[in-house]
Amino acid sequence: MTKQPLLDATGVAKRYGAVAALKNASLSLLPGEVHALMGANGAGKSTLVKILTGAISANSGRILLRGEERDIRSPANARRAGLVPVYQEPSLIPDLDILSNLRLTRTPVEPFREWVRELGVPDLDLRETARDVPLAIQRVLDLARALAVEPDVLLLDEMTAALPANLAERVLDVVRRQSKTGRSVIFISHRFVEIAALCDRATVLRDGETVGVVDIAPGVEERIVELMLGAKVDKRRAAQTRSGPEARPEGRTRIAVRSLRVGAKLHDVSFDLRDGEVAGVVALEGQGQDELFAALAGSIKPDGGIIEVDGQAVRFTHPADAIEAGIAYVPGDRTEALAMQQSVRENIALPFSAVFRNWGPINRRREDAAVQSAIERLQIDTRAQREVQRLSGGNQQKVTIARWIAADARTLLCFDPTRGIDVGTKQEIYKLLRQLADQGKSILFYTSELEEIQLVCDRAIVIFGGRVVDVLPVGIADEAALTRAAYGLPRDASADVGILAHHAASDRAVTP
């Protein structure tokens, strides 16, 4: 390590209001290196990339390029400094043709053409409107556009996620060759296989901090998983947090999902949700879980497959249909569910007035009773109840759940309900969900905090690449096992076998 780093970021922090997205991140990139940036959901990878490429500005921290301090204020600025990103979502302007897109970013056309050919798209028409280009090809074009300006540092955020195998192969090939010319690549991926095949080193983020930099060598994935989870990892810890589910008789099937298909994200998902159980859903970002929940909640129409409720096939065209069937959706983003300027009471009572027959005068006495009991049950702090936006995040989340307790929904679809709230409130929500299940209600519970699975759920459904790859009984669903499963690694992967040996196996694991 005598070489001077090409890019050296230290102490980078970013706050959004009271929430720290990044606390103390650092990243040191050597010339000619392919460097993986890893971390669990919400660890701060995307935030760090956005800061490095000028899309947002950091609150503190220092960024050195070739030893010189740089202040990267805008994407154009980063581009001039030789930092070029390829973001997860395509960044071609959809309504312009490709040639115009190149002009907009001042990208030379001939090298671009070369790279496009190199990446395995032989017959590209530059006059094509970007919107009409298939999504996978758009990503390739994004990459070619970045390569064409010969950047010093290329940042690839989940580059291969939406690519078919043949294109992904080409992309990896090209990235590998980049490093030979002395340029560096920052590579974000959830796929260990790619990282093992491509990267020299990996920086691991956890809760907005850099917790380790490791050299990639066979068997290192265990170490990376450990770093991502922190001290919490203890494979032998049994599910002693609560009594086993075996004690209870199995409930009736409430919702049956068969071969559900939604858009390009959700390919083939089947599972049952029974009365009296909390079924956990575990997935990395963007594996189709959003689409799954939206389809069950009636927000979007599935493209294929069957949803059955109480044995009856249903077709929801509006969330009202799902609610009619007793299925309520609690989104993780509270701003999606709450009318922020209205009072706690109005928010909890909102579903009461939703249908036309309830538009008339409100029966205050009856409504007060329902609202009050829900508030008490969730112990919502009502000191600032005039406007929900003045409540703390935890209390806001409680309001989103209280609404459906008051409405007595039989099934709750909770999408990461504990995201960004304090520990005490989390505990209360766990307790509440368990109580509800014990009363015979059914709950589908997606969480990005894997430890919650053993605290709350009866089993864990793991989704990867839009398919169910594993269903783990709660007894063995510890964080390490779940992490491995969520990355598409087979359940029996052990520490002493390198990832490379599993290349084929884990690829196959995607299709059950």
Place this chain on the structure above:
Amino acid sequence: MTRLLRNNGWVVGLSILLVVLFVATRIIQPQYGAGDFGSLVRAVLPYAFAVAAQTVVVIAGGIDLSVAAMMALTSVTAASMMAGASEEYALFVVPFVLAMGFTLGAVNGLLIVVTRVPDIVVTLATLFILQGAALLVLDAPGGGIAEWLKNLIVGTVPISGIPDTIDAWIPKALLLLGVLLCIVWIPLRRSRLGLSIYAIGSNQLAAFRSGVPVARTKIMAYAIAGLFAAMGGISLTMSTGIGAPIPGPYLLASVAAVVLGGVALGGGKGGLLGPIIAVFVLRLLRTDLTLLAIDPNVTAIVEGTIMVVVVMFGAFITMRSRSS
């Protein structure tokens, strides 16, 4: 060639519609001649500029409700400045009013960027303000205009090499419209600014990430709209000889023509040619209804209904493309 058709299918369709309407006009009124066409173009002028203004803003993903009020203000300003003044003075007035339109448009954009109030609210407020300002300049229709400006849109220009019978169908007003629109639009379309305007309308985040200065581009889009509106204001004064402080029906007409012209209300799509042809279609339709001896007020109803239906259709299309 096929791509040309596919990308411009809408415009081609509109052009065919326009031709059909012309044929219909000749059938209804066999005497419909070059002179009538000349007056049609003169009537179209202010609408065309209003539509050009709206088109630029809509492509940038915004909307400008103040366009008719801006035309009223620039029209009364020009009329009151030229009233009783010498012919040469107009040489100063015209660029002054154009600059005024450009600046006021930029102020619109600046207010949207700085206050972060939605464009629809900001331009609604500036609609009140510009209307008020127009009333302060002239509280009743009045003012005057230099003769040479008036003559600029009357009659035809003899072009050598073109037989008179065809030349008669190319009124000065049409040439003026074409020249003025091209002078602004073609360089804009080819510049990075033009690309940026399309980019922020198409996808603001992607534009920002591609290094487009979003705020500056938005301000420029409104400024160019202001410039077009000022042209519209002057053309109003040119055709009437006076300035009227009460805005004409140009706002809704401009939105309707933009939608009919194939520019999506969400932004990022379309060009200037479509909306301009759409304006001719709408005006010619009015002529036809009048020629059919239909009560002009019924004509207004038919026109209004067409505009509302077109706008509803446009919103429906936008909705469909978003949800898919």
Place this chain on the structure above:
Amino acid sequence: MTLATTTPEAAPLGRRIKRFMSDYPIVPLLVLLILLVLVLQILSPGIVNQRWIANTVKFAIPLALLAGAQTMVMLTGGIDLSVGTVATMAGFIVATQTVDHPAGLAMAIALVPALIIGFTNGIGVGVFRVHPLIMTLGTSLIGVGFLQVYQRTVISAGTKYPDFLVWLGTGITWGFPNALVLFVPVAVLLIFIQRRTGFGRLLYAIGDNERATRLAGVKYWQVILALYMLSSVLAGIMGLLYVGLIKAASLSLAEPLVLPSVAAAVIGGTSIFGGRGGYTGTIVGALILTVLTTLLTILQMPEGARRILFGAIVLLVTAAYLRIIEDR
């Protein structure tokens, strides 16, 4: 996503004032109203007496009614620019139909266009998702067209104003304008709808977060359709009252009150973005505008300056509300 973790006790003074103003916008509004009246009294001593107050209220009531329709619509983040045309149609039709028909029937006929325009607006905004501003502007232009055609068919018959409407519009009993007989129940009803009915709750919720209402099972188009019909009917009733007050049916009867109706609602604390505000504030807003108009007339301010002022008020107040909301 911002997490507001502040508690009311810990907030600094400036923020507390802002919060107070957004919680009780009626207080600074009343202060402003009283200040304006004081200024008027100083500029023109002796003007403020019982008769002046009755007259001010009399002229504020039509504006307040129109602004009531506007307030309801604005709660959902919309705007209704067709209220002027609807009111004008109602007023003009009742004045011409009373010639041949009994007053009651004439009034019923006069409200038919209101229902039709309201329905069209509701379908356009609720189902086709046209921006309310464009939609209502369009229907109002069509309405004007119909009115012009209608005018030519009745032009020879002349006009007649139902005695009841004249009594309602112009009369003053024991120092109180008779229009209060209409206005007080309507105002109570509107405030009741806003605060105590499921429909009112949905209006606020839709304006605040349409997506959240969808997730809660609310069908947007139903609410919007009912809302725009309600708004139009209110405007129609206002037109009836107004023609009784003005006693000169013209094709631009209520048009000059459209922009002030928006301004009254905005001044009264109803957010143009929706979700916030209420009718009590709007009533005070209408009073403020009426007094302000008197004041500007005394100062011999031209019409143009008045419009500029209205525009500036709408922009400034909207920007200010945005800051108050963002600050938290």
